[in-house]
Amino acid sequence: MGTRRERYPPGPMAATDATSLEAAQPALSGSTHPPAASEPSAIFTGPRRGSHPRAQASARPARVVEFRGASKLYGAGDVGLERATFVIRRQEMVFLVGPTGSGKSTIMRLLIKEIEPSEGRVRVAGRDLCEIPRQKIPFYRRNLGVVFQDFKLLPTRTVYDNIAYALQVTGASRKQIRATLPEILRLTGLSTKLHSYPHQLSGGEQQRVAIARAFASHPPLLLADEPTGNLDPETSIGIMQLLYRINRAGTTVIIASHDSGMVDRMRRRVIELRRGRIVRDEASGSYGGREESTDELGERLRREVA
Amino acid sequence: MRPAFFLKESLRSMRRNVVPSFAALASVLVTTLVLGVFIPVVQATNGAADDVRKRVLVDVDLLSGASAATVARVRAELQGAPHVKSVQFVSKQSGYERQRKLNPQAFALIGYNPLPDIFRVTPDRPENSGALRAELDQSSPLGVRLVSDPAIAAVQNRQAQTDRIVSATRVIKITMALLAALLVIASVLLVSNTIRLSLFSRRREVEVMKLVGATDWFIRWPFVLEGLFLGALGGAGAVALLAVAKVTLVDPLANSVRLISRPDMIGFPLLIAILMACAVGVSAAGSGISLRRFLRI
Numbered sequence: 001m002g003t004r005r006e007r008y009p010p011g012p013m014a015a016t017d018a019t020s021l022e023a024a025q026p027a028l029s030g031s032t033h034p035p036a037a038s039e040p041s042a043i044f045t046g047p048r049r050g051s052h053p054r055a056q057a058s059a060r061p062a063r064v065v066e067f068r069g070a071s072k073l074y075g076a077g078d079v080g081l082e083r084a085t086f087v088i089r090r091q092e093m094v095f096l097v098g099p100t101g102s103g104k105s106t107i108m109r110l111l112i113k114e115i116e117p118s119e120g121r122v123r124v125a126g127r128d129l130c131e132i133p134r135q136k137i138p139f140y141r142r143n144l145g146v147v148f149q150d151f152k153l154l155p156t157r158t159v160y161d162n163i164a165y166a167l168q169v170t171g172a173s174r175k176q177i178r179a180t181l182p183e184i185l186r187l188t189g190l191s192t193k194l195h196s197y198p199h200q201l202s203g204g205e206q207q208r209v210a211i212a213r214a215f216a217s218h219p220p221l222l223l224a225d226e227p228t229g230n231l232d233p234e235t236s237i238g239i240m241q242l243l244y245r246i247n248r249a250g251t252t253v254i255i256a257s258h259d260s261g262m263v264d265r266m267r268r269r270v271i272e273l274r275r276g277r278i279v280r281d282e283a284s285g286s287y288g289g290r291e292e293s294t295d296e297l298g299e300r301l302r303r304e305v306a
Numbered sequence: 307m308r309p310a311f312f313l314k315e316s317l318r319s320m321r322r323n324v325v326p327s328f329a330a331l332a333s334v335l336v337t338t339l340v341l342g343v344f345i346p347v348v349q350a351t352n353g354a355a356d357d358v359r360k361r362v363l364v365d366v367d368l369l370s371g372a373s374a375a376t377v378a379r380v381r382a383e384l385q386g387a388p389h390v391k392s393v394q395f396v397s398k399q400s401g402y403e404r405q406r407k408l409n410p411q412a413f414a415l416i417g418y419n420p421l422p423d424i425f426r427v428t429p430d431r432p433e434n435s436g437a438l439r440a441e442l443d444q445s446s447p448l449g450v451r452l453v454s455d456p457a458i459a460a461v462q463n464r465q466a467q468t469d470r471i472v473s474a475t476r477v478i479k480i481t482m483a484l485l486a487a488l489l490v491i492a493s494v495l496l497v498s499n500t501i502r503l504s505l506f507s508r509r510r511e512v513e514v515m516k517l518v519g520a521t522d523w524f525i526r527w528p529f530v531l532e533g534l535f536l537g538a539l540g541g542a543g544a545v546a547l548l549a550v551a552k553v554t555l556v557d558p559l560a561n562s563v564r565l566i567s568r569p570d571m572i573g574f575p576l577l578i579a580i581l582m583a584c585a586v587g588v589s590a591a592g593s594g595i596s597l598r599r600f601l602r603i
Contacts, residue, residue: 112517135521135522138516138519138520138521138522138524139519139521140519141516141517141518141519142518142519144519146517146518152510152513152514152517153514154511154514154515155511156318156319156322156511165515165518166518166519168311169515169518169519169520169521169524170519171308213518
């Protein structure tokens, strides 16, 4: 336990006087933060807050996601989400749980602005998503990392090109991409799979590629819709560890999952939905306790699964 | 960086989607080829029809022995009449020369010149020849002929022949116009359908690109470039085939068949330019526009 094999300890990040989510990122990637990615992320720049959410709990870290009475009706009387109100703060790791059709995916789709709320407000980093014009949506999405159950990789590209594409869309040069990618590949454990195509990888590896792509531009907010839905328990633990590591590096992570056992074991904040309504929102005792390292988390999860 | 990136992307996707790319290329090639054959054919047909229609004339026969002054007066009168495009004077002598050349034996038998001085009047439009004739040669209700000038002996417009020419050429022109319109519609549909199909197979790719935060044009440019390449390749193939056909088939015949070597027919360079522009434009615009529905995510 004393040996810290944690690659990205929270220490240096706590030392940086983070003015925003964005400012917290360089701690993660060293000094090779791609400038192209930092520009659109300006939307996430909030007011000056405390340096560490847990160090200054009273300072109330910035609200990254805020739902205010948001409803979504699909067609005639088909309720996707009903008057959902909740706040997710910077550096939180939140699980959305509930059976199929409970509204988890609706929340995700609202957050990536694939759909608009029928009623109420959805704010990300203080900005009302309804106010973002259509042609600005791509720039907004560059601030999000999105991971799906079915990976959604580009089948005709290698692992490297898949991840690089997320940076290419922001206009990053080849040099910047070459400088940024090794870090992400190491973080996700894909360094040896660079030139493989998605169909040559296992499910867990594909999901790692998807996470690497989502995290390539170091977004302040990462959304994962059933990231372990297609994976076996052991691989799921690896994916959860990876998401946990990303979260500890300063990124707010929202995970939709119906694997309630896994969610409970993670001991993070859980928002439970049923037929579009929030029926539970609890912190699961993760706060106040001593922080685990990623390896400790993995160990504990494995123990509890077994 | 950007143009090079888009170029690389479009080449990659063509390499990766050989079959759809080839289908698009082939459909562009075939339609361009058909268009390339059809344009000259339509032109030749229309030209031939026009040629025939130009032969619709109104002959104004003068009384024999008309003096030069009379001829000049009648010419002026004819030129002033409505529906007249041009007036050509064929004197008794020159008419005789020409007819004798056509049928020397008959004229040798006759032994003298039976022809009158004639004005060949071309109406402004073939349909107006009847009106022109009526203008020059009016009949009163009593059957007394009221010729507009005393020196005019008769006005003939070969009624039956004229009617047939006018209606036949009209049918040909309308048919050709319809065929051309159908062909253009068919080729646009064919090309756009092929493009749609090849894009449809890649709609998931487009969806992922959108989710990663690519702007519409960032996604669109490689597709447009790809359409441009395929259009250019297909067009070039069609033009090459046309050139081969021209050199081997059309050119040797040009001297013997009148239709092929019409002076007002489209020149080969111009034809090539039009075909290439159509092929490239339709496929590039087609892929750019067809992408629209997949970009709405």
